[in-house]
Amino acid sequence: MPLVLPLVGAWGLAAVLSFLDGRKKAVAGLAMVGMVGVLGASLALLPAALHGPVPEVVAGGWPVGMGIRLRADVLSVLFCGVTNAVLAGALLCELLEGISTRSFPALVLFLAAGLNGAFLTADAFNFYVFFELSMGAAFALASYGRGAPALRAGFTFVVVNLMGSVLFLTAVVMLYQATGTLDMGGIAEWVARPHTRRLDVPGALLLSAFGVKLGLFPFHFWAPAVYRGVSTSIAAIFAGALVNIGSYALVRLGAGVLGDALAHGAEVLAVLGGASLVYGSLLALARQVPAETLAYASIAQAGYLFAALGLGPGPGVAAAVLLALSGSLDKAVLFLAMGLPGTRSRAAFAAAAFSSAGLPLSLGFLAKTELLRAALFGERWWLAGFVVLSSVLSLVALARTFQCLYWAEARTREAHDGAASGVVLALALVGVGVGVWPEPLLAVSARVAVALAGGGGP
Template sequence: MTALVLALLVPWVAGGLLVALDGRRAAVAWAGVAVLAADLVALAVLAARVLPDGQVTVATGGWPAGVGIVLRADALGVTFAILSVLVLLASAAAACARPRERTFPGLVVLLAAGLDGIFLTGDVFNFYVFFELAMTASYVLTASGGTRRQMRAALVFAAVNLLGSFIFLLSIAGTYRTTGSLAMADVAARAADVEPNAALLTATGFFVAFAVKVGIFPFHFWLPTVYAGARPAVAAILSGAVANIGSYGLLRFGAGIFPEQLALGAPVLIVLGAASIVYGAVLAISRGDAAEMLAYSAIGQVGYVLVALGVGGPVGLAAAVLYSIVNALNKTVLFLGVGLRGALVAASFAVGALSVAGVPPAAGFIGKLALFRTGVAAGSWALVLLFVLGSALSLVYLFQVYQRDFWRGDRSGSPSPLPLRALTAGAALVVLVLGLWPQPLLAAGDAASAALTGGWG
């Protein structure tokens, strides 16, 4: 219980303090990194308790259930919360480059607080509150740098995600109107008794809100502008950590709260996921800039998660969780390396590229293997061929960028600062280690799947 409270309280309080300080000072920037590291330790302690025992639930303030704020940590939430390590890596990269905005370190810590709250709450409305905290910090971070391109990216990001937030809020209202509760456990228990059309409409609203957040085709139109326009460290945070809100939301609200509606919409999810895979890969091949290529690649990669979610069942849900983790790691490695020079960066980019394409020994191979199992379990060789096609196209567009940037000398010249290269290499090393020792990934996927299918008890 203490670890659960600390995981939320530490970044919340520290973020408020750091925002008031001058983040352009090295000491303040590294203090933000230290806070994120402490938060990661609390999450690791929480994970060590949750994974064996199943879940930890706390009603804050001593209020009775249904009145107080309910914090709930299960295998799915803890797995996604642990990915805050990606925010830590990106924050360290920004500290090495010396932030040019005084509020940058504090905003990153507040963003981490919002993400922790999203993944560790048991209440739909509190999910929305933490969601807005994370989104507000993301808007400001996207504009960091102050260039015209970054301001445009922030404006697009804010406008589109405010629309998603509005749809999400309407769905919350519909949930309370039909079930009489906002506690996730109660909503899940009562959803089966709700009038079918009302339940389907509410579930569709949640799907659209999260589809906008994660950038699934055809809700993707904002994503290339934002990811390509943001600074590399910010793009790594947005694509590697913030985008997980969409993946987590689809899993939690789909398989966890509205499983019947998810089953009804499964063919639509598979079609949209397949379209995202092909569309994102084809557009990525046509891009010459590394950041733009990665932005369109992100559209395609999330399609795999959607297809696995549409297939469903223990195998499909485990694959969706596992690939969400691998995809977040891959995007962080690749976005952190954007614009950097040196042989270490080239090697790190190669690891990330191989992982995206699903080539061993990178962790992406484990993710693609889980997807292939999903296709076989569904009895659909068309899905297996789709995954093969998507992997082949991924290898093509990533090899194009690697050839242009590192073989032809577009990133020639003096190597980038060693700390930045070392951080990128460290993230790539994690991808390699998880590919060579996949047990933690497989265990996380299975435990999260069991948390979704095992009920709320």
């Protein structure tokens, strides 16, 4: 399977769809077939990534270090797979419920192209380019479907994310000035050599940039307004797919490239992560509007990721990978199920809520168990206590939201199941299936952690 197919396929089809009316069923159906094909192409890279040789290509035939390198290792393929699955699910739900603007399918494919490119590139500046391509599509999607509230949410989203982009680009420039290369492998090799100069400043800028993107406390101020203002399908895309670019960059650049800077800031990361997960869970419990409850639950999820990375290489990084994947799937299902009536939607919401709270037989339980194990192994007892407290608060907050949705349907007698509710339930059952049979994903996450600790790609 060609390495560039998930990127080029999504980009090429998006360019074609941009000239067509996405509200027509034939056009939307073509977009859906293309999105499924992109998902299949990304998953087809997994056997080679696991068993080698890792698919790799340098654009233009240039030597490594001069040309832009694309590489599909295990970490890249995992993020491509879960992101494309979320985008495919959200697109199918919107297709079944009725697409309201002509550009929606093309924008979803452009977003997929940008995200896949960011996950597959091994060049720091090229990551920024794909990052901005994703943001461009996301800016347009932010104003989809709800008139003035969506426009306000879109404006907030644009302003905040442009600030994060400036921080990230500044960090990339500083990395090039210090190391003389933009290739992630080259930067990791430079960091591994003995130096009197450390990369703490660009490392701090990178962490700040993706703290803004993920909505980490205290950079969280934009998240409730945006998630409340956009439609549920767009909220699912943002919380379940777009957020992965920040999660991936933290793991890839933080643990795999700038491990030295990450080690020096471990205490700060752990404290920020612990504060964010407790703060987000408390505010989720205090909110009455379901969209705001889920927005603050997303802030808590960002805290889990930072707390895991603050536990250092090895178990902490493995837990961060699992937390990123489980958070992506759970938040997408929660937002999609919130916007759909019916028994299957409520069942999907309950399954994702259990996973988000870390209950057994779920992907979230697997991730939080690894996080607790890493915290106890590192003797961060206070962080383990924060994780348990946050999980309990999240369960109560999401249970109350479930009750509100259920009784709202009972009063309006709109509890019919549509085809879209079956799609959301299928996504939720993926998380349940991984929770029932966790061994393969546990082995893969441990392998990623070991490889990144050595400064290489898994």
